[in-house]
Amino acid sequence: MDTGKMTDETVEDARIARVGQATSLRSLPNELLSFVFEHCYLLSRADPPIEIVLSHLNRQFRAVAVNTRMLWARIDVFLTTHFDQVLAYLHRSGTLAFDLFFNIHTNPAGAQSEYDQESRFFLYNSTRWTLIMSHMIRCRRLTVRFDDNGTKILHELVASLRTVRAPLLQSLQVETPYDIGDYFLGPYLNILGEVAPSLTAVRIVGWGLHQCLPPLTTVTSLTLLWASRLMLWSDLRSILSGSLSLSCLVLGDIFAGYLPSNLESSIILPSLRQLGILVNSRDGSPFVDDVLFAISAPVLEVLYIDNAIEVDLVNLPQSYPQLQNPNRFPHLRHVIVRLLSGQEISQQTWSGFFSVFPRVAHFALLSYAQHAIQFESLIGLLALKSEDRVNFTGPITSVPELISLSFNNMTVSAAMLLCDLVSSRAAAGHPLTSLRLPANILHEETFADSLNILRTLVEVRAYQ
Structure with missing residues (x-):
């Protein structure tokens, strides 16, 4: 058609x-x-x-x-977007700052791709690229999303960015499939040069832009997900050097090479308040303990660990005992862990985990929708009760400052244990004040009596 x-x-x-x-x-x-x-x-x-x-x-x-x-002032460029249409938007937006979105996707596997049918409409020649880039001086947000067939166009775009000025650019996002990293991407170094003084948010997914990031001195939010087949810690140190304003960092990549031998040689991020670590389910990288050891964040407040399995939590206190220094993360109060599956995590593992984060006030344990969380051992630990005093080594971690618990998925039987948890902590002088539970549990008839009791003791709301 x-x-x-x-x-x-x-x-x-x-x-x-x-x-x-x-x-x-x-x-x-x-x-x-x-x-x-x-x-x-x-x-x-x-x-x-x-x-x-x-x-x-x-x-x-x-x-x-x-x-x-x-x-x-919002320009969406698809595979079949005519150049004249892009030009019309650029002219009609006048002198206003505009947002530019490239969304290049092909048809499902097995069908003739839109790329094959309509590539003549999108593969702009160098003159047209130059004309588009001449308007980048007004661009406020640049978002680039490509699939495998868009590699050539991605090269052309990035090559064009090396010569432009973007004084109003606040957000840069480049997202491609993970496997596109197999391609040779060319010597694109330091795109945008020194001419993006307003840039505050950078998100790179699936493409090796760790070799051609813009200067990050003004960036407050940086996301690097599968941005390299092999990113050395020296690369990461180079990327983050001078990032005094960075307050939010999300990492999900394969790291290798030199790791700091002591805390003093960590990458210092003095303004970092939020750290996200997304573990690759295929190879387990990056290792959570490596990231936490290699980054020094004295004002870190929020830690989010995604796709975790038990070994990710076990390694925290075992790999680097220095992480158990209570002054390592003195301001960390919010910890969120999303499990790859609903597997049970042992009480001893949770005890070691919280020994690294002893001052947590708000803890959320999440899982993906198809997996109900098995967390009886966690509740036993937080209720100051050991599941096995014979085999359990070390003291039971009390997490004394914990006041809030959140779960996005749980069984009714696990929810029934919450009354005992709340009562035990109150009696021990470490009371909880808030629970966030799945909406379906709050409407479960068999949980109604326990819910009424809980609401007399703590604030109970649906998890959102």
């Missing part, structure tokens, strides 16, 4: 549907009509885009829409 014809028909259907609605607006002054258009634009990201529909309703609406700059 002719994609252009299909799009025209879709626009025409939307136009007809709105003609009746538009009749009552024709008497409005153009200034007020423009305000109405802006309000509709902010509330709707329809397909086709509302700015296209409005500019096809009638002559008055088209004149007002074309001259309402805000309507054209």
Whole structure:
């Protein structure tokens, strides 16, 4: 089917549907009509885009829409987007800062790809790339999402970025499939140079941009997920050097090579408040203990560990005893752990885990939707009760400052143990004040009596 014809028909259907609605607006002054258009634009990201529909309703609406700059300040570029359309958005947005989104995806495996059918519309020549990049001086957000077939276009885009100025750019995102890292990506070093002084958020997924990141001196949020087949700690140190403003860091990659031999040689991030570690389910990298040992974050407040299994938690106190120094993370109060499956984690493992984070006040244990969490051993530990005093070595960790627990998935039998947990901690002088539980558990009839008791002791809400 002719994609252009299909799009025209879709626009025409939307136009007809709105003609009746538009009749009552024709008497409005153009200034007020423009305000109405802006309000509709902010509330709707329809397909086709509302700015296209409005500019096809009638002559008055088209004149007002074309001259309402805000309507054209978001530019979505797909595989079949004509260059003239991109140019029209760039011109109609006037002097406003705009957001530029590249979404290049092909059809499912086995079908002829959109890339093969329509590549002539998207593979801009160097002159057209240069013309698009000349407007980057007004770009506020640049998001680039490609699949395997978009590698060539990705090269062209990144090569173009090396020569542009982007003084208003605040957010840069590049996302590609993990396996695209097998390709040779070229000597792209230090894209955007020193001309992105407003950049605060960078997200790189699946592509080796650790070799061509922009300067990060102003960046406050950095995400690197599968950005390299093999990222050395020296690479990471180089990336993060001078990142005095970085407050949020998310890492999920394969790290190797030199690791710091002592805490004094850690990468110091003086402003880091949130740290996320996403463990790759295929090879277990990065190792949680390595990341926590190699990064020094004196004001860290929130730690999120995703895709964890028991060995990730066991290794924390065993690999680097220095991590058990209570002054290692003096301000860490929020810890979130998402388990790869609903497997039971032993009480001894939880005890060692909390010995690394003894001052946690808010703890969330999550799992993916298909797995109910088995956490009777955790409840026993937090209730100051050992499941096996004969085989349990070391003292029971009390986590004395813990006041809040959250679970996104649990069984009714596990939920029944919460009353004992809350009562035991209150009696020991370490009371809980808040529980966040799955909504289905709160509506479970067999849990109703226990829930009523819990609500007399702590605040109970649905987990969101």
